[in-house]
Amino acid sequence: MTRRLHPRTGAVPALAWALAGALALSSCGGRSPDASASSGGSAADSSGQPARTEIPDDFPLASGMGGPSDRIATSRSGTGLRDLTLCHSTPLRGLGLRDRMVADNSGGESADTRELVLLGSADEAGRLATTISDLASACETPDRAGDTETLTEVRASPFGPAPASTLVQTWTIGGEPGDGATVVHVLPAGAALLVTSTYGQWTADELEEGVASTVAPLREATAALRMFDDDTTAQQPTQQPTQQPTEPTEPTQEPSAVPEDFPLDVGLPADGGDTTVSAPSPDGDGMGEVEMCGRVVWPQPATPGGVRRLVTGASGPEYFEGRELVVHADAELAVGAMDVLRAAASDCRTVRNQVWTVLDRDTGHDTVTVGLTYSDGLGSSVFQVTRVGSARVMVTTYGEGSLASLGSQADEVTETTGRIVPAMCVFTKTGC
16 A cells, blocks of 8 residues: 655655755765775875774674674684685685685585785785686686586676676586586775685576675675775776777677566556656656765666666655666676665765665565655655666655654555566566
8 A cells, every 4th residue: 555645845746856855965974975985094094094904803704694693703714715716726825914804604505705815005905806817717727626627707896896806606517517606706905805705506597696696795894895995906907008909898788678568657546636647658757866975876877788767656745656667788787786775875874854774675686775764853755776687676755754654664665666576577587
């Protein structure tokens, strides 16, 4: 059932209701979005603090590992990922380190291992990250153990530019494809380097969704890496002029077309009387540009390959509901856009009279739900963004609620999302 709520600003004349006024936030709690990037001391720190020589004991290396109630211990010793083998080499062995931390949650048919190393400089961390990707991409023969060959594909990292990278390892056993895959994320930050390895029993058809699923559990650990980044994190060396230019890495395919019968307006009231309904259209105003803490989180401008979209909504004296579907060129781009939103939602709490709340709601898919209320009066909004394959949908409502009523409002938004997302399976490679 749809809640009919009274907007603080009065009647909403159209779908382009001034969400921007509530969302185009230039700061959160007076803090710029990059204010924490230099915390923790660095060689070029304006406070004059020396570079970090150790990893804090409370670094959240194990955050997101295991179940919600699991507590995975970290250690300064142990094998970690020293046995990671690429092109017959083990690049994480024999290093001169300032410090090291490992976390492991392996057993049965799963394996999840992380290793954080602190080297002497950002250049050393960058070179090691580059070595790892180069070993995987330049190797002419697969790593072999008995009749098992390990094949490693190097991909762009969802966490940052090169030399950060993502490696996807699969196997052939006796010449036949093996079960499962291992996803390795490599991310340097200042003199630190985070390497993670996650094994999943994904079939070939499930592989892309499996790779995407390894990103969200690393959110807190990768965000915490900013304490080591003193703005000297190494970047991939510029190519020499004599080299031939590489092919563009942007997707060449166009986003999938939105089916004509896509049910974006499911459950909306009829147009007429005090209620104005905008029919689903690819050209409507939609949500506009949504910004949190200085970051644009919707709809992610300048997305490679472009997007296809569909928008609809309804408004009245006591009611507003908006919906927007965005289809990207591939699932990886959609995952990256979700990461931007998730990071902003994690960082942003209050600004002036606005209070942001992360709401835990399960849609069965990759979902971020946030609520916006006010410290000086009534008014509540819920914004829920859900990804299925290469598509994302935002469902939002606004009304004269409060922090106390935010949960029930989020439940109703989740119910609406649940009626839309089954139709989004067309934007996956294998269906839902």
